[in-house]
Amino acid sequence: MKTYLPQIERRILVRPNQTFGILNYDMDNAYPQRMLELVAQSPTAKDCWNKRAKFIAGNGFEEQTLGKQVINSKGLTMAKLLKAIATDKALFSGFGIHVNYNANFKISSVNYVKFEDIRMGDTDSPETAGKFALYSDWGRKTWKNIMRNKITFLDSYNPDEQIIKEQVITAGGWKNYKGQLYYFNPEVDDYPLIEADSVWEDFETEAGIKIFNNREVTTGFLPSTMLFMQSRREEADNSTDIGSGINTPSQLEKDLGTFQGAKSAQKIIVIEYEDESAKPEFQPYAIQNNDKLFESTERSVEARIIKGFSVPKELINAEKASGLSNGSEKKEAIREFNDNTSPDRMELAEVLEELFSHYCSNINPTNNWKIIPVPANVADDVIGVKAGAAINQLLQSSVPTESKIATLMYAYGFKQAEAEAMCTP
Template identity: 80%
Template structure:
């Protein structure tokens, strides 16, 4: 008996790009850009990203007023830098910081660099090895081709005075020196995957469900219908001066315009009148049965949402708080916050150590206490009064002598439960 083990392809392929002297971030060199688009189209993924960012950034730095310190000529503060780094760390698991020095080899400027704009230099290219390429449109959204003249190369972070002196000499002096890039990457000589790369297909699925629902609304939830009619006698007027230019493009007839206007959420209550001369020319509308998509999409949406939440390692209580039973006293959410604080503790520590490393070499002492710890998100008290009151009110409703239909209506319209959930609670 033969056995076959299917090979699992790598999620990204890193290949040298000799044209630009970089290592491609996947075959199209646009893996981060594609992931950003997918996350933007998925409400659950975007929510999970925001939650991870919030917990990694925490409630700011422990050292009071440290976040207000300005660290470059553009007015960037440490608090804004922390939030930007946490945002990239939450999704890409890495981040980038641009650093520049003065002649005393002290850091004078610290700037945030978007992680998706960074590409590693080709290690086999003597000119770009140990460098990073920065460009704002690797995904070619603005320009069809990458403009080599706008690709900026920065040296790898190394604060040793001898190294900086050598880099300055190669650049042609301090006035031409562009500084270094601190590139935090959890991988070794490779590009990292996003936090929830294992479920990025579900981002696309959820976005597709959203588009489907929008299409159903804009067509007024009309059933799929076929129109049978004789060859149209009323032809559209397609004679126009530029007919040669628009060959094959016909102006719709009045019937086609009326049918188009009849569809849509805003036209659901309109009446359409179709005239015909005899029975043989009477149009016939026939609905053709299709699979019931409502239940199918509802089940798919729930499973997709659950996988995305799991992929980001976010406790479901923090994403679906509004779907909780309402009978809880808040202990579940408090426990979820404590758990997620533990899960993101390593991320906060990495950010703290990075800030401590960089600003220990700053041209002025902005943190005499040397405390760069980040305050974790505060857990909600378990004895949340609004939660207790809501839970008690629902319990009283369920135990009352009101008819079952009244209880269900109250749970749906007053407390926001779904119909099926309300019915299950009133069994």
């Protein structure tokens, strides 16, 4: 008997790109750009990303004055830097920080670099090995081709004075020196996958459902229908123009087009015909009930995306929880998510402590770089208390039992059996 392991395709392929002196981030060198577009199209994925970023950045630094410290000539503050790198880490698991030095070999400026703009240098080329390439349009969204002269190469972060001195000499002096890049990457000599890479197909699915719903609205939920009509000489202008290749719509097609859509749902169209043989015939054809299918698909897709980002579902779908327990459930979810993101906050604090230990001035005399977790009291039980008081008032009122049960089910999220038990004397 022969045994074998099924071949599982790698999520990304890293290949040397000799044209630009980099290692491609997947075959098209645009993995981060593709993931950003998919997340932007998926409401659940975007919400999960925002939640992770918020919890990683927490409530800022414990040292209150630290967040206001300006760290470059453009006015970047420590608070803004923390928020920016936390946002990148929440999705890409990594981030980039550019530093430059003064003649005393101390860091004189710190800048945030978008993670999606960073590519590792080709390790097989002595000119780019150990360097990082920065370019703002690897996905060719603005320009059709990548311009080699627009790519900036930076040395890897190393605060050793001798290393910096050699880099400055190689660059042709301080005026030509571009500094170094601190590249936080959980992988070793490889690119990281996004946080929820295992479910990125679901981002695309949710975006497709959104497009389908939009199409249904813009066509006025018009059922699928075929129109049969006899061809007429006066409609011949609908034939393809050989020169332009463009179809010119007939007047009937124009009328039908304006008849569709949410804003035209109650219009009436009048079609004239000369004899019975020229009468247009609208014939609907049966299709699968998409409403229920899409509803169940949307729920399962949403659940997988939330799971892929490792975000407690109470923080995404808190409004679906029972009114009585919503506050306590959210509190527990916040504590859980704070624990899950604690290593991320610790890593950011350690990186910032390392970088600013070489800064030209002491911006944090207490050397306290800890980040405050999101406080659980944002989900105070006041919500549950208010809901409980309202429910007690409802139960003690003279409202018919059927109305009480309906209110408990639809206004407060109780199941029917629970609502009936509460209304039973």
